[in-house]
Amino acid sequence: MKELEDRIRNDGAVKPGEVLKVDSFLNHQCDVTLFEHMGAEWARIFAGKRVDKILTIEASGIGIACCAARHFGDCPVVFAKKSQSINLDGDQYMAKVYSYTKQKEFPIIVSKRFLTPGEHVLLLDDFLANGKAMHGLIDICNAAGVIIEGIGIAIEKGFQRGGKELREAGYDVESLAIIKSMNGDEGTIEFA
């Protein structure tokens, strides 16, 4: 998606440790016009698929998913929660995820009430790198018995193994921007 690639090139910053900062438009400050266009693009790509629900993960996925939902018949958005709260009771699906950026393992949780066996689900997230978070969402989907129609990603780090593994496992992964390489010293980004 050219608009997203241009934005990453213009407003993104490559930091040491293969960190790509896109916090000015994607995951701290949110450009809702861009999110709208991303939603429209996923709707175009996944046209013909049945999507009953969008599943994402807090926090950065939520805005993207809520804007995208308008392009999927205003379907509900469910976001997996990252920590136990007294507001979460009853039966839950839980998976453990290791976060590279937070450098710790944390649980992700979805209430069993919000995933119904047989539902067709689209998974959305802002980043795909090693795929740890997405595998956590997939584990939850499998436990819930829902059908994963596709995986929509804003930015995939194509030089890490997450996307390749998911595609080899048969998932329809559609990333709007795939980074082939990036260089922190020179601040350059090359797209696939």
Place this chain on the structure above:
Amino acid sequence: MKELEDRIRNDGAVKPGEVLKVDSFLNHQCDVTLFEHMGAEWARIFAGKRVDKILTIEASGIGIACCAARHFGDCPVVFAKKSQSINLDGDQYMAKVYSYTKQKEFPIIVSKRFLTPGEHVLLLDDFLANGKAMHGLIDICNAAGVIIEGIGIAIEKGFQRGGKELREAGYDVESLAIIKSMNGDEGTIEFA
């Protein structure tokens, strides 16, 4: 807002400890059609005010704010982050907030790059009870030198002191549903 009150009455649940569960449409599963209508209602209420940016707090505020932004000229949404991440570097505004539902104090953080002195900001959040989170956002706004045009809340617990204190301090607080009382034993909710 009648649609929100009806939804709370029909799908909300009152739990011990004055906890109102609205996770089926507001803060775990998100009804984006309802969020759209909430955004339109805030736009009607705050008509004539200049809103350069919407500021909210992760995670539950993000979806609401991103849907509302469409009704405020597609302005950017900034969400305060609740924990330190290596993706957050450089100068930040920080405030400490005590969460009743998580039963601990946590920092909320906004990068200084995303609040510019003199900007007109609308604060949005899903809940207002004792006002701790909102006071944290206000502290950050004051440190940043932005102008708070108003505070939009989905559900205010009118029997707690947050809303009263903020209005007495001169803020234009607009809550779409104000709960006057609720009874966990009987499962009843009364609106103001």
